[in-house]
Amino acid sequence: MPPNPAMKAPLHRPAVPSWAEHESQMTEPNKLTHHGVPDHQPASGGIAARARAAATPQYLAGLNPEQREAVETLDGPVLVLAGAGTGKTRVLTCRIAHILSQGRARPGEILSVTFTNKAAREMKLRLGHMLGQAVEGMPWLGTFHSIGGRILRTHAELVQLKSNFTVLDVDDQVRLLKQLLAAENIDDKRWPARMLAGLIDGWKNRGLNPAQVPPGEAAVFGNGKGGKLYASYQERLKILNAADFGDLLLENIRLFREHPDVLRQYQNRFKFILVDEYQDTNVAQYLWLRLLSQAPSKACAPPLTSPRLRGEVDARSASGEGDSRQTVLVEAPPHPDPLPASGAREQIAPPGMTPAAPPKNICCVGDDDQSIYGWRGAEVDNILRFEHDFPGAKVIRLERNYRSTGHILAAASHLIAHNEGRLGKTLRTEDVDGEKVTVTGAWDSEEEARAIGEEIEELQRGGHKLNDIAILVRASFQMREFEDRFVTLGLPYRVIGGPRFYERAEIRDALAYLRVINSAADDLAFERIVNVPKRGLGDATVQMLHDHGRKRRIPLFEAARAVVETDELKPKARGSLRDLLASFDRWRAQREVTSHTELAEIVLDESGYTEMWQKDRSADAAGRLENLKELVRSMEEFENLQGFLEHISLVMDREGSAEDDAVSLMTLHSAKGLEFDNVFLPGWEEGLFPSQRTLDEQGRAGLEEERRLAHVGLTRARRRAKLYFATNRRIHGTWSTTIPSRFLDELPAHNVEITESKGGSGWGGASGYGPSRFDNVESFGSSYATPGWQRAQANRARGQSGRHGQAGGGFNESQSPFSSRSDAGGSSRSKRGPMVIEGELIAKSTGTTSEFSLDDRVFHQKFGYGNIVKIDGNKLTIAFEKAGEKKVVDSFVERA
DNA sequence: TACTACTCCCTTTTT
C-alpha cells in the first residue's frame, strides 16, 4: 500500500516561470469563459460592462451578500473577519477569480499567501475547479515561506547567499548551535542549544536581526552571550550558504530595506495581495506584507528611504532602545515583561500614510477568535488593529455559519464571549438546533477512552462513517490512550499531525547525501551522514575534520580530502573515509549522466544506507524503507536535483490517505480549518485544558488563547460535539485528581446536556454538575454484537490492523479485545482481565488453529521480528527481539 | 568506537 499517495500530486514544482507563456493569453478577454467564469472586456466600460453587471457571474451566484461584498470590493484595503465555517476559503478563491475575470490583474500580479502548504494547495485546487488550468499560472500563491524563499533565491547575492542555498530544518539548526556553544565554552547542559534555537526563532518571528534584539533580552541566554551567539549563528549560516525558516522572511525584509529598487519591482508587480489566516501573522510577516503593500514609489519617495517609514519599521522591530514591544491593543493582559506598554504601535502606522502612498489592494482574511498560535509569535494584534494600520480599510464580517447546528454554535459563541480582547462577531446559523452539546464525566482517562470508543461504535452502528468522526485533544500525550483503546477494539484510526515526512530520520539522512552531492560545502549534511551507516568514523574523526576545517577555513568535505592524504587518522578510519570521498566523487560524476531519481537510488544503494535498514530488525524498518521509496518517487515531480532540494524542505508534507474509513485523532491545533460531523473533545479539565502552563506563563492572555482553542474545537463539529472530562488522569506517570475545566462552566446551560456516563465512579460536585456514579458497567464488556468484535474478526481474516497498515494491532494481556471487561466503579483498577477467560473466548470464537508452527520467525507491525515460542489455537506467544515476549493473535503477524 | 545504563523532563507546531 502506498503510504503516502497524497504526496505525489501536490508537491510544488520548481518555480519555473511557466506563466510567462500563458500571460499573453490572459489579455484575451474570453480566455476564462469555459469553466463558468464569464468573459469580460478589459476595462472598457460601456455596454459590455453593463451587460456584465446585469448577469451575475456564476462564481458569484452562490455567495451571500457579505461574502459577495468581500469578493467584489477590490479597491483599497479590506479586512474580512470570517468566523468559523463562514466560507472563508470560498471568499478568497472567488475573489481571485473575480480579479482575473474582471481583467484587473493577471495571475502573475496577484500575491496570495497562506500559512500552510495544505491551505495553498486547497486554494489552488479550488481555483482550478473555477478557472480550469489557469491556476498553473498562479505563481505567487503559496506560503509566506515558500514565496519569501523564492524571492530570496532570485536575489540571493544581495543578502550574501548563493541562489542554491540550503534551507535548514530545526535539527540542522540545533546541531549548528551546539557547535557554536562549544566554541564559546558554554555548558550546553545549562544552556541547551534547543533553547537558543527557540530564542532565535522568536527574535526572527519578531523581525529582529542580531543588532536589534534588546540587550536585556539577548543577555538572558548563556550568561549574556545570547546576542553574540545569534550574530555568529547568522555568520555561520552565510558561510554554509544556508538559511533557516525565519531567514526566509527576515532576510527578505532586509533585502527589501537595503535594496529599494528590488522592493519597488515587487510592489509594481503585485496589484493585489491576499492573506489567509491573518490572525496568525507574526511581526516579521506583518512587516513583509507592509513593505509589499505600499504603493510603488512613483507617487512618493522610495518607501524605505522615507524617514517616516523607516521609523515605522524600526519601531516595529525594536532597535534595541528598550521600547521594543508592540503594546497589546485591547487591554493589555498582565505581562511578565516590564517593557513600557506605551504607544510603540502608534508610530507604526501614522495616519498620514495614506495620502502620499495609498495602500495597495490588500485583502486580509482572518478570525481573531481562532488565533491560537500566539505562543509561536503570532500577533492577534495585527488583526485587531488592521483598520488602524490600513486607513480607510473596509471591514466585512462574515457571521453566517454554514457548518454547525444551532446548539453547537450557541455553545461556541457563548464560550468565546468570555474573551475580552476580540473584535466581536456573532455567528449565526439557519440550521436546525440539532443535538445539544454533551458533557460527560469519566472516572479516569482510561475510562474516558473506553466511553468514547463505545460512542464511536454506537455511531458506527447508526451508519456513520468513521471519516466523519474526530477526536481532538489538547496535548498529544492524550492520544496514546485512544490509540491503545482503538488498537484493542480494532477500530481504524489515523493520527493527523505528528512528525512530518521530511522530518523523519531516514528522509533527512537521504536528503543529507543528496545535499552533499549538490553542495560540498554543506557541512551539516556531511556531518549527518559521515557515519551513517556506521563506517567507524566516530566523534573523534569528525572532531578532527572540524579542527582542520576551521584552521584552514574550508568545508568539512574538503578537510576530509586533505586529511586522508595524511596519516593523522588510524588506517581503518582513513580507509573508510577515503572510500566515502571516492563515492561522493563518483556520484557527482554520475549526476551529469543519470537522472536525479536514478542517482538517488544509486546513492542510497551504494552508500549502504538501504542495506542498513534492511538489516535493521526493529519494527519500523520496513516503513522507513517504504518512505525512502516514496522519497525517490516524489523526486520525479522535479526537474533536477537542485530543484528538488530547493523545495523539499518547504513544501514536502505528508497527508494521511483519506481513502480508508478511519477515525481522525489529532490535537486541537491541527484541527483548525477542518470539520467533522461528530467531534469528541476529551480532557476538559483544569490544568490540562486550559493548560496550567499557559496560564502560568501567559496569564490572562494565555487563558484567552486557550478559550479560543476551545472555540476552535467546538466549531469543528457539524452535528455533534461531545465533551469529556476525567476525574483522575495520569500526568507524567503519576495519577492525579483533576477538576472539570472552567470552560465547561462557561457553556450555556440551555445548549448543553450533562450525560450520565455509563460507568465509573464519582467526580465531585465541584463544577456544579453534581455527583454521579458510574456503575452500569456491562456495556463495556465484550459483546459479540459490537462493531469492534466484528472488525476484529474481519481484521483477523484480512490479517491486518487499523492504522494505515502501519502501527499494528495485536495485543498482550493488558490490551486484549477480549479482556476489556471494565472493573470501573472501584478505585482498584486492575488492568488485565483474567487470562483464562480470554483464552476460552478466543478458542471459542475463532475455532481455527494457527497456520504457524513453533519457532517460526515472524514479523509484527508494532513489535518487530520474533520467534514463536508457544501456540495456543490462533494465539501465539512470540519472543520479540526488541519488544520481549508478547501474546499476539496470529492474524497480526506475518511470516518473516 | 559502540553499546548500555541512568537521568531528566515532560503543551500546542508551521515553515
Next chain:
DNA sequence: GGGAGTAGTA
C-alpha cells in the same frame, strides 16, 4: 511512564 539524550564502560 517513557523517550531522548548523555555518561560511562567494554
